[in-house]
Amino acid sequence: MSALVVDHIRKSFGDVETLKGIDISLESGEFLVLLGASGCGKSTLLNIIAGLAEPTGGDIRLNDRSLIGVHPKDRDIAMVFQSYALYPNLSVRRNIGFGLEMRKVPAAEREQAVLEAARLLQIEPLLDRRPSQLSGGQRQRVAIGRALVRNPKLFLFDEPLSNLDAKLRMEMRTELKRLHQMMKTTVVYVTHDQIEAMTLATRIAVMRNGQIEQLGTPEEIYNRPATLYVATFVGAPPMNLLDVLATNHGLLVAGSETVIPLPPALLAKVPQGRNIKLGIRPECFRADAEGGLPLTLRCEVVELTGPELILSGSIGTQRLVATLSPRTRAASGTDVTLALDTEALHLFDAESGQRLNVD
Amino acid sequence: MSGTWITTRAWLLMLPLLIVMVAVIGWPLADTVHLSFTDAKLVGTSGSYVGFDNYVRLLSGNAFGRTLFTTTFFAVVVVTTEMLLGVLAALLLNQQFHGRTLLRALLILPWALPTVVNATLWRLIYNPEYGALNAALTQLGILSDYRSWLGEPGTALTALIVADCWKNFPLVALIALAALQAVPRDVVAASFVDGANAFSRFRFVTLPYLAGPLLVALVLRTIEAFKVFDIIWVMTRGGPANSTRTMSILVYQEAFSFQRAGSGASLALIVTLIITVLAVAYGTIVKKVAGSAA
Numbered sequence: 001m002s003a004l005v006v007d008h009i010r011k012s013f014g015d016v017e018t019l020k021g022i023d024i025s026l027e028s029g030e031f032l033v034l035l036g037a038s039g040c041g042k043s044t045l046l047n048i049i050a051g052l053a054e055p056t057g058g059d060i061r062l063n064d065r066s067l068i069g070v071h072p073k074d075r076d077i078a079m080v081f082q083s084y085a086l087y088p089n090l091s092v093r094r095n096i097g098f099g100l101e102m103r104k105v106p107a108a109e110r111e112q113a114v115l116e117a118a119r120l121l122q123i124e125p126l127l128d129r130r131p132s133q134l135s136g137g138q139r140q141r142v143a144i145g146r147a148l149v150r151n152p153k154l155f156l157f158d159e160p161l162s163n164l165d166a167k168l169r170m171e172m173r174t175e176l177k178r179l180h181q182m183m184k185t186t187v188v189y190v191t192h193d194q195i196e197a198m199t200l201a202t203r204i205a206v207m208r209n210g211q212i213e214q215l216g217t218p219e220e221i222y223n224r225p226a227t228l229y230v231a232t233f234v235g236a237p238p239m240n241l242l243d244v245l246a247t248n249h250g251l252l253v254a255g256s257e258t259v260i261p262l263p264p265a266l267l268a269k270v271p272q273g274r275n276i277k278l279g280i281r282p283e284c285f286r287a288d289a290e291g292g293l294p295l296t297l298r299c300e301v302v303e304l305t306g307p308e309l310i311l312s313g314s315i316g317t318q319r320l321v322a323t324l325s326p327r328t329r330a331a332s333g334t335d336v337t338l339a340l341d342t343e344a345l346h347l348f349d350a351e352s353g354q355r356l357n358v359d
Numbered sequence: 360m361s362g363t364w365i366t367t368r369a370w371l372l373m374l375p376l377l378i379v380m381v382a383v384i385g386w387p388l389a390d391t392v393h394l395s396f397t398d399a400k401l402v403g404t405s406g407s408y409v410g411f412d413n414y415v416r417l418l419s420g421n422a423f424g425r426t427l428f429t430t431t432f433f434a435v436v437v438v439t440t441e442m443l444l445g446v447l448a449a450l451l452l453n454q455q456f457h458g459r460t461l462l463r464a465l466l467i468l469p470w471a472l473p474t475v476v477n478a479t480l481w482r483l484i485y486n487p488e489y490g491a492l493n494a495a496l497t498q499l500g501i502l503s504d505y506r507s508w509l510g511e512p513g514t515a516l517t518a519l520i521v522a523d524c525w526k527n528f529p530l531v532a533l534i535a536l537a538a539l540q541a542v543p544r545d546v547v548a549a550s551f552v553d554g555a556n557a558f559s560r561f562r563f564v565t566l567p568y569l570a571g572p573l574l575v576a577l578v579l580r581t582i583e584a585f586k587v588f589d590i591i592w593v594m595t596r597g598g599p600a601n602s603t604r605t606m607s608i609l610v611y612q613e614a615f616s617f618q619r620a621g622s623g624a625s626l627a628l629i630v631t632l633i634i635t636v637l638a639v640a641y642g643t644i645v646k647k648v649a650g651s652a653a
Contacts, residue, residue, distance in 0.1 A: 050552060072551040072552045073552065073554030081549060083543060083545045085548065085549040088546075089566075099553040
């Protein structure tokens with residue numbers, strides 16, 4: 001049985017349709033990340049699941065119970081907000097216990113639950129402070145604690161880490177993952193940060209213009225992006241895209257003489273004479289040319305970041321980036337031959353942006 | 360640049376303002392203090408030194424005690440009512456509904472009217488012969504005969520209180536509305552998910568954000584209500600039988616009606632002292648509240 005079913009949810013504000021029929025089905029204990037740029041509708045969807053906004057059409061079911069028209073407090077969900085949303089004049093203790101207090105849970109039981117959550121989040125020494133006396137990271141822990149004590153069927157997170165600095169964000173990310181592995185509660189998590197999405201999710205829904213571009217595991221999203229948008233949105237530096245044309249020998253890179261030779265079995269499946277976008281992730285290039293498809297490019301800029309070497313170059317008029325081992329020897333202004341595995345090639349129809357399933 | 364030069368320059372830049380302030384506030388104040396120790400009349404004699412005679416006579420007389428009580432009563436009732444009405448109006452106008460913008464604009468109207476216009480308006484409403492209040496109450500069957508609302512000692516002060524509340528609650532509402540719009544949406548949303556009812560939401564989410572601005576409104580309105588003059592002067596002139604006489608009216612009567620400049624000055628200084636105490640007390644509270652909210 002699915003824990004959460006989002007059934008063709010639509011939402012319009014006047015003439016503007018922000019959600020155009022969203023379908024998601026989650027198993028119990030799954031960690032779904034809604035990933036997308038701002039304005040894609042991911043927060044609207046989260047608010048609809050929370051009951052803070054009403055959908056224009058469609059249904060939401062949690063454990064087979066429709067949530068449409070159900071008050072947020074009766075949905076058995078807890079939510080963590082980007083701005084932490086703590087009650088400013090209540091102590092940390094009462095902030096965490098607020099949901100239980102409103103549900104008239106006896107004080108002793110409440111205290112027990114608050115202490116347990118505080119211990120789990122390592123904020124026991126802060127229980128008698130006010131939110132104004134806490135750092136951003138501590139506030140976020142309190143906000144998570146407030147969600148934890150409720151022991152809900154579903155956790156909703158609305159960009160919970162985006163107000164934290166980079167180091168703290170990484171720590172909290174690991175912490176969230178640890179908590180989820182321990183609690184095994186179903187989670188829907190909104191973010192525009194692809195690293196958060198990749199590391200936390202059991203499944204990712206990449207959203208764009210009120211629609212889901214692709215719904216899949218982080219591996220599927222990364223290794224088999226369904227559209228050009230997903231391909232370029234996930235991954236840093238972003239995936240290289242080359243305009244190519246399929247010929248009898250291989251893929252001819254537009255604006256150059258370079259042909260990427262493909263194995264005949266693969267080449268046979270590529271539609272001839274169509275404009276194709278060839279996607280190659282920068283990290284899929286290898287410096288040792290042996291045993292792969294060779295690709296020669298003009299090396300323009302070499303940047304050593306420490307753990308890797310970023311090589312920016314071009315084939316004809318088209319630019320591309322490769323991240324290589326820091327031991328790679330490359331000098332700007334020379335030609336460098338790199339190797340690729342056939343699995344590293346992603347082919348997309350240039351017009352529709354859809355993936356061409358040739359492998 | 361040395362620290363002394365910066366300090367000197369700051370004083371130099373403030374000098375023009377300081378001169379103006381000494382001229383329009385400092386000098387008259389000093390003169391009033393001097394006047395309060397004399398038996399000067401408004402016209403004619405410049406008076407001779409009488410020590411604390413004016414203060415002793417005023418503070419031991421009947422008029423002072425009674426007027427102080429009337430003023431305090433007026434201020435407490437008016438400020439309390441205005442705060443309650445103002446917050447309620449603000450909560451209402453913070454909801455989403457059609458015509459909200461129009462209603463928000465209309466709200467400011469009573470406060471934007473000059474006090475004299477407002478007072479004249481209410482005098483018409485209370486008019487014993489053709490007033491709207493009398494007409495409404497008799498036609499509804501609540502009242503059998505027309506009454507002179509401003510002419511009877513029992514109703515005059517209440518009638519004034521209503522008029523003053525109508526004029527000034529919009530200010531409180533405006534301040535409260537601005538504060539309400541600063542309440543973070545996420546905190547409100549969190550309280551929904553946490554299951555807070557309307558009262559808890561007001562108590563734990565809205566009120567903390569309202570408290571500071573409301574305190575400022577409270578300070579402003581208390582001080583203004585304590586020194587109220589114009590609305591009363593236009594509507595009742597402190598009558599009937601001194602039932603609506605407040606401190607400012609008493610000062611005016613003493614100094615200008617009875618032409619006793621010396622004792623008028625003493626009285627004015629007493630009122631100033633009371634208001635200063637109020638202002639300092641409130642200032643301390645505001646600082647405390649602001650400190651705990653930060």
